Amino acid sequence: MIRLQNIEKVYRTDTVETLALNKVNLDVAKGEFLSIMGPSGCGKSTLLNIIGLLDEPSKGEIRIDDQKTENLSDKQLAQFRNSKLGFIFQSYHLINDLQVLDNVELPLLYRNTTAKERKQLATEALAKVGLSNRIKHFPTQLSGGQKQRVAIARAIVGRPEIILADEPTGNLDSAMGNEIMDILLQLNKNDGTTIVMVTHDENMAHKTHRLVRLFDGSQVQ
Amino acid sequence: MLKNYFKIAIAVLRRRKFFTFISLFGISFTLTILLVLTAFIDKVVGDNYPDKKRDRSLYVSRVSQTGKNTMSSSPPSFYFLDHYVRTIKTPITIAISSGFNGTNTYVNNKKIAVNYKYTNSEYWEVLEYDFLEGKAFSKQQVANSDKVAIISADMKKEYFGDVPNVVGQYIEADNVKYRVIGVVQNVPITSYMTYSDIYLPYTVAKDGDYKNNKGYQGGYYGILLANSASDLDKLHNEYEQMIQRLKPEQKEFDRVSSHADNYIRSYVDTGDDRHSGVFIVVTAISIFAFILMILPTLNLVNINITRIMERSSEIGVRKAFGASSSTLVYQFIVENIILTLLGGVIGVILSFIVLQVINSAHLIANLELSINFMVLFIGLLVCLVFGLISGVYPAWRMSKLNVVTALKAQ
DSSP states (O other), rough: EEEEEEEEEEEEESOEEEEEEEEEEEEETTTTEEEEEOOOSSSHHHHHHHHTTSOOOOOEEEEEETTETTOOOOHHHHHHHHEEEEEOTTTTTOOOOOOOHHHHHHHHHSSSSOOOHHHHHHHHHHHHHTGGTTTTGGGGGSHHHHHHHHHHHHHHHHHHSEEESSTTTSSSSSHHHHHHHHHOOOOOOOIEEEEEEEEEHHHHTSSSSEEEETTOOOEOO | OHHHHHHHHHHHHHHHHHHHHHHHHHHHHHHHHHHHHHHIIIIIIIIIOOOOGGEEEEEEOEEEEESSOOEEEEEEHIHHHHHHHHHHHEEEEEEEEEOOOEEEETTTEEEEEEEEEEEOTTTHHHHHHOOOEEEEOOOOHHHTOOOOOEEEEEHHHHOOOOOOOOOTTEEEEETTTEEEEEEEEOOOTSTTTTOOOOOOOOOOOTOOHHOOOOBSSSEEEEEEESSSGHHHHHHHHHHHHHHOOOOOOTTTOOEEOOBBHHHHHHHTSSOOOSHHHHHHHHHHHHHHOOOOOOHHHHHHHHHHHHHHTTHHHHHHHHHHTTTOOOHHHHHHHHHHHHHHHHHHHHHHHHHHHHHHHHHHHHHTTOOOOOOOOOHHHHHHHHHHHHHHHHHHEEEEHHTSSSSSHHHHHO
C-alpha cells in the first residue's frame, strides 16, 4: 500500500545541514496498523509528513497504492490527499470558528458533493466516534478526548484508505488515550483502513500489528 | 461551499472585533466620501434643469486677453455678446444673463439676503424654466425697461410666505420695487449661469454697464442655442474665427481668446488655453479618488495579512485535507469580498444619511443631492475592486505556505 525507498530528508540552513531521515525503507501492507516510535527529534513526524505528502523528501521515492507521487502538481497532490489520506494530529487542529459538523465536513468540501451528502456523511462519521450529540458545538466547548474524536471523524469522513496519526494520544490522559486507541483499532479491524501512527507510548504501540523504531533518522527496527 | 466560506468569514469577522471595525470603517468611510462626491458631480454635471437643450447649446463664460507678461480674463461683456457674437451666420438664439449679485431686502423688518441677475428676453426661450405661475418677460418689456421680476419658488416663500399667488405683487430689491410676473422652480447655485433668486430685465440694471461698456470683458454669460445639434461644430468654428478677427483692446495684449464650449468644458474652463479645464478637473478628481482609495486598500492588505497568518493552522489543515493553493486563494478572496461588500452596504447607508443631512441643512442653495443607481453601481464596483486588490496578495502569499510549517505555527 505504501512503499518508501531510500528516503532521505536534509534540512539546510546557511551554516548547518541536518540529516533528519537517512535511507529509510519501509513497506506498509494494505490493512496494516503500523506504529513508529523513537526519541524526540529522531524524524518520526518528518517521516509521517513525507508519507502524507505534506513534505517532500530530499532523495528517494514514495509510492502509494502503486502510484509514484514525486511529479504530481499542487492540484493533483491536493486531490490525491483528499481521496486517499486522512490525518489526525496531536493538537487536533480543529477550526475553532466552525461547529463540529462543519469541521468534519471539511474534506468533503474539496470533492463533488452536495450539502445534503456532506451532512449525512459527517453525521455518520460522528456517530462512529460516539459524538452524535455534539454536532452543533464549537471545538472550544469540547474536552481534549472529544476534540480528538472530532478529528478522527474528520479523518474518516472521506473514507480514505490510509490514516496517518501523529501522536494522537499525546495530549490525552491514559483513559482518554485508550478510548482513542480503541476507535483506531476498530477502524483498522472493521473497515480495513491502513493506519500509520507515530507514538511515544509503548503500550499503544504494542497494540498495533508492527512497530518501527527510528533513531537519529535511521530505522533501527 | 460558498455557504461554508460565508460562515467562516462571519466567524472571523466576529473574532477580532477591533480589526473588523477598522477594516469596515476604512471601506465604508472611503465609500461614503466617494459616493457623496460622485452624487455632487452627478448633480452638477448631470442635472440639466433649466438648460434642457444642452445638446444644441454652446456656452460662453470667459473672454481672455493675453500679452507677454500680462493676462486679463473675465466673463464677456453684454456688448461683446450682443454685438460681436451676433455676427455669427449660423442661426442662433443668444441667452444673455449677468452673473448673480447679492443684496439685502427687508420684509417686516426681517433682513433677507437676495441674489438677483439680469437677463435678456431670449434667455427665457433658450432655457426651459418651470413656471409655477405667471410667465417670462417679453422683448417689449425689456425694451421698455419695465420693472418686472421673475422670482424663484424659495424666494416667493421667503418674501411673501405661504400664499398661493404672488404675480402682480411687488418685491423690493436693491431699493427698487419690481412687479412679480412669474415664479420659477429653484435652480441650485452650482448651476452658476442660471441660478438666482430674482431675474430682472437687463435694461433695468442701474449701472448701465450693458450700454456703457463697449469692451470685450464684463460680467455676462452667453448661451448660444443652435437650431440643431449638427450645427454645433459649425457654430463652434465660426465662433473661433470671429474671435481671431478681434483685435486686443490694449497695447500690452497681443491676443484675444474665448471659446463657445459645451456645458462641461465651459463649466471647468480655467481661462488658460494651454490646458483644458476638463483635463485638469478629471486628473485632479482621479488623483483624489486614487489616494482616497489606496490608503484603505493598503490598510486592508496589512490587516488581511495579519488575519490570514493567524489562521495558518487552518490553512495547514485545509491543505492536508485536499485544498489546493488556488482553492484557498479563492476562499480568502471570497471572504474578503464579503467583508468589503459589508463595508459597502454600511457605506451606502452612511452616504444616504450624509446626503440627507447636506440636503436638509441647505449648505448649498437649492441643491438636492440624491443617490442614483449609477452612483450606487460605481460604489459597489469600487467595493469589489477593494475586495480583490486587498485580498489577492495576502491570499496568494498564504496559499504558498508549506503545510508542515503552517501546522506547526499553532
